[in-house]
Every structure is written in structure tokens, then in C-alpha cells.
Amino acid sequence: MKKSQMGILSKESIEGGVLMDSDLKQTNEPLVADLQENIHKMKQRMGNSTDVIVREIKLGMMDVKACLIFIDGLIDSNAVNDFVLESLMIKNDYLSSEKLKSEGNVLQYLKDYILTTTAVKHDVDDFNGMFHSLLSGSVILLMDGHLSGFSISLSGWKERAITEPTSETVIRGPKEGFTENLRANTAMIRRKIKSPDLWLETIQIGSLTQTDVAILYIYGIANEKVVKEVLTRLKRIDIDGILESNYIEELIQDEAKTPFPTVFNSERPDVIAASLLEGKVAILVDGTPYVLVVPALFASFIHSAEDYYHRADIGSLIRLLRYLGIFIALFAPSIYVAVTTFHIEMIPRTLLGSLTAQREGVPFPAFIEAMIMEITFEILREAGIRMPRNIGQAMSIVGSIVLGTAAVEAGLISPAMVIVVSITAVANFVIPSNDMAISIRLMRFPFIFLGASFGLYGISLGFITMVLHLSSLRSFGVPYLSPFAPFDFQGQKDGLLRAPIRSMIFRPKLIARHNLMRQRVRRPK
Incomplete structure (x- = not known):
């Protein structure tokens, strides 16, 4: 069903309308030195889609062919023109043939001296890496005669502005809620917890959607076993697409035969920050404003941020x-x-x-x-x-x-x-x-x-x-019923009633196994 050494769908399988599992699992083919062949394979793999833009250029005063590849609508076209095309096509001494011939690594020279943007990301040396960066809102730069290129993150799709949460309204408290942009959501949490111990790890889930899923926790407070268990369950997921955080919730929850939720979710950054400070782990999914939190307790669904x-x-x-x-x-x-x-x-x-x-x-x-x-x-x-x-x-x-x-x-x-x-x-x-x-x-x-x-x-x-x-x-x-069962005296300070903040000295001991003390009360002299 596959063409030899190309990893693309055969014409018969497409026209027949039947795609087998072997067709969907594409081979990870490395890039070749011929620029036109790379462009040809890329266009074939993407079905000659009309939103794939290929801009072929020549570098400055050299007769060196290169191309920029990006998806129309996923990138900021003004940034491409100002920071990439203008830098590469301007006829100056830095892009002269003598300058480039004296450099051993031309791509590294372009990144270090030519491109006027900080968005240059990792190198791209195979088609799978190129497609992932391309469909994530990056611009791919390839050069003729080189076996690799690199991606430039210049995403510029339309995003929803930060607004007040619709499902968790409060009279007093912050009025900002998460959006569908993963990086904007992590930034809102980091604004509230300005600590280098707030660690973030991102993985991709979904063989077709390649959805970014981030795990956020505070090192030294969160239980390492819980963090490892979260990562293990996430990496165990083998599905074609993740469109909303509920996909993740159903696939990682402990008990499915119950009407009660065992994974907490919220669209408020202050609620997620408070959960992280208790030693919990947050799971952020790109494309949804709802962030998951584990472990989840029965009391977590009853308490409100306004309390x-x-x-x-x-x-x-x-x-x-x-x-x-x-x-x-x-x-x-x-x-x-x-x-x-x-x-x-x-x-x-x-x-x-x-x-x-x-x-x-x-x-x-x-x-x-x-x-x-x-x-x-x-x-x-x-x-x-x-x-x-x-x-x-x-x-x-x-x-x-x-x-x-x-x-x-x-x-x-x-x-x-x-x-x-x-x-x-x-x-x-x-x-x-x-x-x-x-x-x-x-x-x-x-x-x-x-x-x-x-x-x-x-x-x-x-x-x-x-x-x-x-x-x-x-x-x-x-x-699930902690701190009521098993009974935890310190946990009762934030259980049925809420004690004054100055008396809530310790974190929940069943969640944060380390660094239980959250504040030190200093007596007035």
C-alpha cells in the first residue's frame, strides 16, 4: 500500500476510499540534500493542500537556493516578512559568498548572525519532525545541499482574549480565566507562582492531532510518586486524537464505574495555583480552557475559590x-x-x-x-x-x-x-x-x-x-473522602468549615508528603 522509501499513501488506497492501519502509520523518512525533492515529498504527503505555502528564495548575494514552508493562517505573516525574509534576502556583506564559504556550518551561521528573531527552535532533519513543527505554527527553513533545516516559531492564529470564567463566577477575586492557548495558560499560572520550583513538562498525545499536554507541579511539594504515575498514565494513552481535556480525564481516572468525578477541573488560574501549592499536579491540554487537577477529593468539588x-x-x-x-x-x-x-x-x-x-x-x-x-x-x-x-x-x-x-x-x-x-x-x-x-x-x-x-x-x-x-x-x-475519612485533624481546618488562614499551617498530609509546612506563624514580641 505504501510507495517505496517515501512513506506516503498510494494512489490506489486514496481513490479506493479505504485506508488501512498500515497507511496511517507513516515511516519517518530523513530529509535529503536535494531541496526540490524535499519540497516534492512534503507536498505529496500533505496532498498538495492549498494552505501550504512554499516560498523559494536565494540567500542574499549568493546563488544558494532555500525555501520557507509554512501553513497559511497558523503563522504571523508580518513577522515572517520582517524577521525572516528581509534578513535572508537582503544583499549585504554578511550573506556574501566569501562569508558563507568561510563558515563550516551555514545553518548555524544563519541562526547566529542573520536571523533577527529569538523564535528559532530546534533543528529539523526528518519529515515527521518537520510536519510536527509545521502544523504547530512554525516556519521551516530548508537549504539546497543540506540534510537538515530548522524551525522558526512564528505562530499567529486568532486567539480568544482572556475573559472572566463563565462556569466559576465569583463576587470577590480575580476575573481572569484560562483560554484555549496552552502557553497563555502556563503564563497565567507562573504569574501567580513566581518560583523556579514550578516545573513544567510537555508531551504530545494523539497520533493524528499531536496535542500538547503539559504537566505542572511544584518540585519539593508534590509527591514524586503521583507525578510519576501521572506521566505513566499519560504516556500509556494510544489514541488518534485529543480534542478536549475530558479525553485525558477519562483515560487516566482511577475508577470509571462511579457517578462521581475523580479528576478535578477548573478554568480559574487562582484555583489551579492554590491546588499546586497544596502539592497537587495540574494537567493542561492545548485547545481547552479547562485544566485538570489530581489527586481530586470530594471536598475539592464543594469548595469555592471565594471561600x-x-x-x-x-x-x-x-x-x-x-x-x-x-x-x-x-x-x-x-x-x-x-x-x-x-x-x-x-x-x-x-x-x-x-x-x-x-x-x-x-x-x-x-x-x-x-x-x-x-x-x-x-x-x-x-x-x-x-x-x-x-x-x-x-x-x-x-x-x-x-x-x-x-x-x-x-x-x-x-x-x-x-x-x-x-x-x-x-x-x-x-x-x-x-x-x-x-x-x-x-x-x-x-x-x-x-x-x-x-x-x-x-x-x-x-x-x-x-x-x-x-x-x-x-x-x-x-x-476520596479525605480529610473526613480517614480522619485528619489538621485537614478539618479546611474541611466542613474554613479556619482562619493564620491557623492553616500545614498542607494536606495525604497529598503533599514532603514540605508539609506552608507558613510559619511569628508571635508578636
């Missing part, structure tokens, strides 16, 4: 309200169904009379009522997200009010059930992490079924089973 930007008492109160909201979002419909179905004696007589009057003429039991309303609210929520932003939010609110009122007036749903489901839907938005909010929404339905089948006993049994399941989870070797 640390208020006083300790205010932050603790907000955190308690958040845990209360989680309880309501998870158990409110199931408890209502269980009480009205099996435990009527628990309801005060006045309230029982009101509920009985409301349910007169309702043809469905409480379980069916709850399922109808929950599914309706989920549909409205999803429709509000998918609809245009100008009308999505208004449509979801109006739809909820209209449908709820119409269902009550038609006698299909009792008013009390509408109130319970509405409070549940509102409480679900209290959860800062969207991944954990979705997990709570999923777990709500089994609890409604248990409440309708076995009453409060079924809900209690389901809650015990859920806690046992959470206790069995691990995120890169760290217990």
Missing part, C-alpha cells in the same frame, strides 16, 4: 449553606415521596390536611409525580443551555413557570410537589463544580425510587451504600 477571599466566619457560613444545598438537592424529593407514602404519621395534622386537600383529584402517586416533574425540569434545563443565549435563560424560566402552573391547574401535579422540585432544582446550582452537580442530579433518581419503595429505611440504606462507595474511591492513591 478564601472572605473572612473565615463568612467563608464557613457560605460553605455550610453549600453543604445544606447538596443535602436538599440530593434528598428533598425522595424524603417527600417517602413521608407522603409510608410515614404519614410524621406529618403534623394541619400540614397533612393541607397536603390531602391538594392531592384530591391528582391521578398519580407521589413517585410518578416526582419523576414527571424531575424529568420535565431536566429537559427545560438542557433546553435552556442549548438554545441561543439571548432567549435560553428566559425560555427556561418561563417554561418552568408556565408548565408548573398548567400542571397544577390541570390536576396532574400537586402544588406541594412543584415546590419541592423547584427548591431541589435551585439548590443544585449551589454546587460550584458542574461535574459534581451533574453527579448529584444523577443520584437523585435512585433515591426517589428507594423512597417510593422502602420509605425512609430505603433512603437510609441508599445513603449508607453511597458513603461506603465514596470511601472505597481513590484518586491517584489518595482517599
Whole structure:
């Protein structure tokens, strides 16, 4: 299927429309000394794509042929003209034949004395390296009679500006969020942690996309075993493309048979910087504003960055309200169904009379009522997200009010059930992490079924089973319910409540195994 010594797809395989695995795994062929042959092979391998620009030139006052190769739209054309073409084609004494003949390495001479840019990268001596640099936004310089060239990083594609995060809004705190550019994201983190111990390692994942994936951690604080495990799992990935960080999340997570997320993600640089200072490892993926953090704990999905930007008492109160909201979002419909179905004696007589009057003429039991309303609210929520932003939010609110009122007036749903489901839907938005909010929404339905089948006993049994399941989870070797289970006294200072910053002296010991002390309190004299 392959042409000999060229590593390109055969004409028969392309015309037949069938590509075998052997066609996709191209051979890594070295460059040759003939410039025209290199250009010919490059054009064939890229299918004579019209966005591949080949600019053939002659160096200054010499009769030496060279060429610049780049992808239109991926590079800054003005920078190419100002810093590369002008430097190479100007007729000056530095590019005279005598000067170049006296140099043993012409390419090194061009890099050291001619090119007026600091973006000159590594040498290119094979086609795979050339294609990777070319498709990453670099300009390739090749010369006739040379077996290698070099790449010049002059990327200039359109990028989204740094804006406020849309999924993690705060009243007080930084208003900047990650973008789709990997280097801009690493720069925002380095602005917050100005330490040489902040180490960065970049690898490429995806046989076709060659997506840059960066691992960021603080040397001396992060656990070396966790860092090695992250690298091992990333290098084990063998896939054709990585388009978003969720690809990485699913391929490296510890436990897939759980509705709860075991890899944390955020689009806020301050959240990632705080995680790094605790000894965690960040994984940045080029092309997405969401950065992954491991190990991930259950409490990480409940805490918000704003908890640390208020006083300790205010932050603790907000955190308690958040845990209360989680309880309501998870158990409110199931408890209502269980009480009205099996435990009527628990309801005060006045309230029982009101509920009985409301349910007169309702043809469905409480379980069916709850399922109808929950599914309706989920549909409205999803429709509000998918609809245009100008009308999505208004449509979801109006739809909820209209449908709820119409269902009550038609006698299909009792008013009390509408109130319970509405409070549940509102409480679900209290959860800062969207991944954990979705997990709570999923777990709500089994609890409604248990409440309708076995009453409060079924809900209690389901809650015990859920806690046992959470206790069995691990995120890169760290217990998921830490610092609650196993119990860590120092960790309680940033668990259910938030202690004052001056009292949080130590880092979480199950995450940062070294350099546990994060501050030294100096007593006033």
C-alpha cells in the first residue's frame, strides 16, 4: 500500500476510499540534500493542500537556493516578512559568498548572525519532525545541499482574549480565566507562582492531532510518586486524537464505574495555583480552557475559590449553606415521596390536611409525580443551555413557570410537589463544580425510587451504600473522602468549615508528603 522509501499513501488506497492501519502509520523518512525533492515529498504527503505555502528564495548575494514552508493562517505573516525574509534576502556583506564559504556550518551561521528573531527552535532533519513543527505554527527553513533545516516559531492564529470564567463566577477575586492557548495558560499560572520550583513538562498525545499536554507541579511539594504515575498514565494513552481535556480525564481516572468525578477541573488560574501549592499536579491540554487537577477529593468539588477571599466566619457560613444545598438537592424529593407514602404519621395534622386537600383529584402517586416533574425540569434545563443565549435563560424560566402552573391547574401535579422540585432544582446550582452537580442530579433518581419503595429505611440504606462507595474511591492513591475519612485533624481546618488562614499551617498530609509546612506563624514580641 505504501510507495517505496517515501512513506506516503498510494494512489490506489486514496481513490479506493479505504485506508488501512498500515497507511496511517507513516515511516519517518530523513530529509535529503536535494531541496526540490524535499519540497516534492512534503507536498505529496500533505496532498498538495492549498494552505501550504512554499516560498523559494536565494540567500542574499549568493546563488544558494532555500525555501520557507509554512501553513497559511497558523503563522504571523508580518513577522515572517520582517524577521525572516528581509534578513535572508537582503544583499549585504554578511550573506556574501566569501562569508558563507568561510563558515563550516551555514545553518548555524544563519541562526547566529542573520536571523533577527529569538523564535528559532530546534533543528529539523526528518519529515515527521518537520510536519510536527509545521502544523504547530512554525516556519521551516530548508537549504539546497543540506540534510537538515530548522524551525522558526512564528505562530499567529486568532486567539480568544482572556475573559472572566463563565462556569466559576465569583463576587470577590480575580476575573481572569484560562483560554484555549496552552502557553497563555502556563503564563497565567507562573504569574501567580513566581518560583523556579514550578516545573513544567510537555508531551504530545494523539497520533493524528499531536496535542500538547503539559504537566505542572511544584518540585519539593508534590509527591514524586503521583507525578510519576501521572506521566505513566499519560504516556500509556494510544489514541488518534485529543480534542478536549475530558479525553485525558477519562483515560487516566482511577475508577470509571462511579457517578462521581475523580479528576478535578477548573478554568480559574487562582484555583489551579492554590491546588499546586497544596502539592497537587495540574494537567493542561492545548485547545481547552479547562485544566485538570489530581489527586481530586470530594471536598475539592464543594469548595469555592471565594471561600478564601472572605473572612473565615463568612467563608464557613457560605460553605455550610453549600453543604445544606447538596443535602436538599440530593434528598428533598425522595424524603417527600417517602413521608407522603409510608410515614404519614410524621406529618403534623394541619400540614397533612393541607397536603390531602391538594392531592384530591391528582391521578398519580407521589413517585410518578416526582419523576414527571424531575424529568420535565431536566429537559427545560438542557433546553435552556442549548438554545441561543439571548432567549435560553428566559425560555427556561418561563417554561418552568408556565408548565408548573398548567400542571397544577390541570390536576396532574400537586402544588406541594412543584415546590419541592423547584427548591431541589435551585439548590443544585449551589454546587460550584458542574461535574459534581451533574453527579448529584444523577443520584437523585435512585433515591426517589428507594423512597417510593422502602420509605425512609430505603433512603437510609441508599445513603449508607453511597458513603461506603465514596470511601472505597481513590484518586491517584489518595482517599476520596479525605480529610473526613480517614480522619485528619489538621485537614478539618479546611474541611466542613474554613479556619482562619493564620491557623492553616500545614498542607494536606495525604497529598503533599514532603514540605508539609506552608507558613510559619511569628508571635508578636
